[in-house]
Amino acid sequence: MKERLDRIKKRIADAAIACSREPESVRLVVVSKTVEAGRVAAAIDAGAVILGENYIQEARDKFNALYDRPVQWHFIGHLQSNKAKYAVRMFDLIHSVDSFKLAKSLNKEARKNGKVQDILIQVNISREETKSGIDETDAIDLVTQTSGLENLRVKGLMTMPPFFDAPEQARPFFRQLSRLREQIIDRNIPGVGMDELSMGMTGDFEVAIAEGATLVRIGTAIFGARR
Numbered sequence: 001m002k003e004r005l006d007r008i009k010k011r012i013a014d015a016a017i018a019c020s021r022e023p024e025s026v027r028l029v030v031v032s033k034t035v036e037a038g039r040v041a042a043a044i045d046a047g048a049v050i051l052g053e054n055y056i057q058e059a060r061d062k063f064n065a066l067y068d069r070p071v072q073w074h075f076i077g078h079l080q081s082n083k084a085k086y087a088v089r090m091f092d093l094i095h096s097v098d099s100f101k102l103a104k105s106l107n108k109e110a111r112k113n114g115k116v117q118d119i120l121i122q123v124n125i126s127r128e129e130t131k132s133g134i135d136e137t138d139a140i141d142l143v144t145q146t147s148g149l150e151n152l153r154v155k156g157l158m159t160m161p162p163f164f165d166a167p168e169q170a171r172p173f174f175r176q177l178s179r180l181r182e183q184i185i186d187r188n189i190p191g192v193g194m195d196e197l198s199m200g201m202t203g204d205f206e207v208a209i210a211e212g213a214t215l216v217r218i219g220t221a222i223f224g225a226r227r
C-alpha cells in the first residue's frame with residue numbers, strides 16, 4: 001500500500017514539476033469507494049490525508065469506523081438532496097454540487113449544524129447523458145445563485161470527462177473546465193473562491209495536472225481494480 005501510494009505521490013509531483021507548478025499545489029484524493037474500512041485504515045497509515053467517497057451509506061459505515069483518524073473526507077459521487085443531511089455531517093468538501101435544489105438543501109443542513117460547507121460545482125463538460133454535473137452554459141448562473149447561500153462556500157469546479165484509453169483525449173475537457181474557471185474569476189462574484197479544480201483520475205491525472213488540476217481523485221492505482 002505504502003509503495004503504491006508513494007509511487008502515485010511521486011508521479012503527481014513529477015507531473016507538477018514538468019509544467020512548472022509547485023508539487024504542493026496538487027492534492028491527492030484517495031478514492032476509497034467499495035474499499036472496506038480495514039484497507040482504508042491501511043491507506044491512512046501509509047500516508048493518505050484525503051479520502052474520497054461516492055456513496056453516503058457506505059461512507060457512513062467507514063466514517064463511523066475511522067472518525068478519529070486525521071483525514072479529510074471528500075464526497076465525490078452523485079448526491080441526492082434528501083441525503084444532504086448526512087453529507088454535511090461527514091464531509092469537509094463536497095465536489096459534486098450540480099443543481100440549485102441540492103445547494104439549497106446543503107445550505108439548510110449546514111445552517112442547522114452551524115457549519116459553513118465547502119463545495120465545488122460539478123460541470124458536465126462532455127455533456128454525456130449518463131454523467132452528473134451541470135451544463136457548462138448554466139454553470140456560471142449556478143455559481144452566482146449559490147454564492148447567495150450563507151452557509152455554503154464555493155471553492156472551485158469539478159469535472160469527469162468521458163473514459164478514454166488514451167489520456168491525451170481527455171485534455172480538451174480539462175482545458176475547458178480550466179477556461180470556465182477563468183471566466184468565473186473574471187466575474188468577481190462576491191464570496192466565490194475558484195482555487196480548486198478537481199479533475200483527473202487513475203488513467204489521466206497527469207494530463208489533468210498539466211491543465212491546472214489542484215485535486216486529483218485516484219482509486220484504482222492505489223487500491224487495485226474495484227470489484
Ligand SMILES: *Cc1c(COP(=O)(O)O)cnc(C)c1O
Nearest residue numbers: 031076201202203217218219220
Ligand atoms: C471512482 C471515481 C474516481 C477514481 O477513479 P479511478 O479510475 O479508480 O482512479 C474518481 N472520481 C470519481 C468521481 C469517481 O467516481
